[in-house]
Amino acid sequence: xxxxxxxxxxxxxxxxxxxxxQPMKSIKHHDxxxxxxxxxxxxxxxxxxxxxxxxxxxxxxxxLLHDFFLYKFKKTFSFRIITDSIKHAISHPIIAFENASKxxxxxxxxxxxxxxxxxxxxxxxxxxxWIVSLVDKYIxxxxxxxxxxxxxxxxxxxxxxK
Numbered sequence: 438x439x440x441x442x443x444x445x446x447x448x449x450x451x452x453x454x455x456x457x458x459q460p461m462k463s464i465k466h467h468d469x470x471x472x473x474x475x476x477x478x479x480x481x482x483x484x485x486x487x488x489x490x491x492x493x494x495x496x497x498x499x500x501l502l503h504d505f506f507l508y509k510f511k512k513t514f515s516f517r518i519i520t521d522s523i524k525h526a527i528s529h530p531i532i533a534f535e536n537a538s539k540x541x542x543x544x545x546x547x548x549x550x551x552x553x554x555x556x557x558x559x560x561x562x563x564x565x566x567w568i569v570s571l572v573d574k575y576i577x578x579x580x581x582x583x584x585x586x587x588x589x590x591x592x593x594x595x596x597x598x599k
Contacts, residue, residue, distance in 0.1 A: 439477065441476075445479075449497055458540075461505070464507070469580060474504065478500045478503065478569065478573045479501045482573075483496050483500070491564055491568070492565050495544060499546065499569055500573075502543075503533060503550060503551050503573060504529065506529040506532045506536065529555070530559050533551050534548060546563050550563075550565060553566045553570060554566070554569050554570045554573055
């Protein structure tokens with residue numbers, strides 16, 4: 438469990454308490470919910486941005502909204518897994534941005550953090566966007582490895598073969 442400081446929470450609360458953001462708690466993502474994943478990405482990206490004197494408020498907001506796509510991406514073992522994954526990597530940042538812009542006023546940096554986080558399918562244009570993209574990938578590696586480890590211990594298949 439990470440300790441979320443007051444500065445982070447002051448910026449994050451209007452987003453994470455929003456009624457449209459709450460359903461992310463029930464959408465599985467890597468090895469946890471999209472809600473938990475997004476908070477983790479936002480907090481660690483914020484820590485880096487704050488340390489280096491960057492726009493940490495936009496970093497928090499953009500990171501919290503980077504996966505605001507509100508659907509479960511289902512992976513099944515098939516020949517289409519690669520094309521389906523690429524389509525999701527390309528489309529979900531745009532869907533997340535469209536959802537975010539319906540409910541929150543976003544600045545250009547926040548827009549690019551959301552749209553650019555899936556590099557190389559999107560392109561981060563600011564230091565803050567690069568930080569979110571890299572932190573997102575770093576955390577995803579640990580979440581996926583935790584998920585695979587759990588499945589290996591249960592001896593269940595990694596993908597649904599039906």
